[in-house]
Amino acid sequence: MKRAKKKAFAEFMSQRGLKSTKQRDIILDSFLSSDRHLSIEELYLKLRSKHPNIGYATVYRTLKLFAEAGIAREMQFGDGQTRYEHVSEGEHHDHLVCTRCGHIEEFENEAIEKLQDEVAETHGFLIERHRLELYGLCATCRK
Amino acid sequence: MKRAKKKAFAEFMSQRGLKSTKQRDIILDSFLSSDRHLSIEELYLKLRSKHPNIGYATVYRTLKLFAEAGIAREMQFGDGQTRYEHVSEGEHHDHLVCTRCGHIEEFENEAIEKLQDEVAETHGFLIERHRLELYGLCATCRK
DNA sequence: GCCATCATGAAAGTGATATCCATTGACATT
DNA sequence: AATGTCAATGGATATCACTTTCATGATGGC
Ligand SMILES: [Mn+2]
Ligand SMILES: [Mn+2]
Ligand SMILES: [Zn+2]
Ligand SMILES: [Zn+2]
Numbered sequence: 001m002k003r004a005k006k007k008a009f010a011e012f013m014s015q016r017g018l019k020s021t022k023q024r025d026i027i028l029d030s031f032l033s034s035d036r037h038l039s040i041e042e043l044y045l046k047l048r049s050k051h052p053n054i055g056y057a058t059v060y061r062t063l064k065l066f067a068e069a070g071i072a073r074e075m076q077f078g079d080g081q082t083r084y085e086h087v088s089e090g091e092h093h094d095h096l097v098c099t100r101c102g103h104i105e106e107f108e109n110e111a112i113e114k115l116q117d118e119v120a121e122t123h124g125f126l127i128e129r130h131r132l133e134l135y136g137l138c139a140t141c142r143k
Numbered sequence: 144m145k146r147a148k149k150k151a152f153a154e155f156m157s158q159r160g161l162k163s164t165k166q167r168d169i170i171l172d173s174f175l176s177s178d179r180h181l182s183i184e185e186l187y188l189k190l191r192s193k194h195p196n197i198g199y200a201t202v203y204r205t206l207k208l209f210a211e212a213g214i215a216r217e218m219q220f221g222d223g224q225t226r227y228e229h230v231s232e233g234e235h236h237d238h239l240v241c242t243r244c245g246h247i248e249e250f251e252n253e254a255i256e257k258l259q260d261e262v263a264e265t266h267g268f269l270i271e272r273h274r275l276e277l278y279g280l281c282a283t284c285r286k
Numbered sequence: 287g288c289c290a291t292c293a294t295g296a297a298a299g300t301g302a303t304a305t306c307c308a309t310t311g312a313c314a315t316t
Numbered sequence: 317a318a319t320g321t322c323a324a325t326g327g328a329t330a331t332c333a334c335t336t337t338c339a340t341g342a343t344g345g346c
Pocket of ligand 3: 103138
């Protein structure tokens with residue numbers, strides 16, 4: 001699946017006439033092999049030790065590119081920072097967010113999705129996307 | 144219900160040893176008689192014509208106070224501004240947000256809430272709160 | 287290799303929110 | 317009504333997370 005995303009990104013880049021660079025390769029590698037919900041700064045700091053020559057602006061722009069290419073998605077969990085998560089073709093999930101340690105867990109629930117569609121229909125809305133987040137204490141922090 | 148919230152706020156204020164001021168009265172009145180999902184700036188601009196002596200910082204701090212007092216809640220709908228909505232005792236609702244005109248509609252759905260509890264239990268989470276937002280086109284904008 | 291473009295990164299800009307501080311106001315006590 | 321104390325106010329400033337600018341460097345089609 002890392003392979004698939006690298007390929008998808010390469011395709012997107014050539015379609016748009018954009019160039020392949022060392023920085024973009026490094027950032028993509030690092031993003032794909034990291035936590036699923038990463039802020040710009042977290043990724044930048046992670047990179048800095050091995051690649052002190054990569055600037056914050058490049059990480060910022062490259063993550064935006066990933067989102068445009070459809071291999072990442074911007075998310076807001078209310079901690080003041082935009083987070084980027086991995087996107088897999090045709091997959092959808094929602095989130096459980098620990099308010100103490102920041103841990104983020106993912107879940108899928110078809111029944112909820114179906115009920116959402118019904119709500120939208122009742123109100124005459126045409127749904128494009130949704131966000132469902134459950135905030136509380138994770139199993140570890142409850143103890 | 145305006146009465147109830149004013150009373151609740153007055154009680155909160157005296158409990159905390161905070162003072163009653165003209166500005167706070169005006170801001171509370173204006174908040175209670177306005178749209179249910181208002182940004183700081185919107186409320187500030189609404190006030191300015193009648194009360195040009197009320198500063199932005201006071202509106203900002205007073206809305207925070209409302210949230211602490213439990214008569215308002217901070218919300219983020221992704222338009223870059225924090226919005227404050229009215230909170231009624233024991234009431235909960237989620238939102239349909241129109242991505243074209245910004246219209247916000249509210250809904251309640253017990254079945255979804257119940258399923259959320261089940262999801263949380265499965266993952267060992269202790270839920271404190273949640274947010275569910277359905278983004279898309281409202282009935283008017285679909286046409 | 288040439289060169290039109292695109293990419294990079296340090297620095298500056300932006301916009302919403304948050305805080306500072308000198309002054310004013312509320313209110314309990316004379 | 318005057319005083320004293322401490323909270324409240326609002327204009328100005330600071331902060332924070334992006335976002336853009338611009339001079340310089342790299343890419344890749346020819
Ligand atoms: Mn996720
Ligand atoms: Mn609402
Ligand atoms: Zn936790
Ligand atoms: Zn609409």
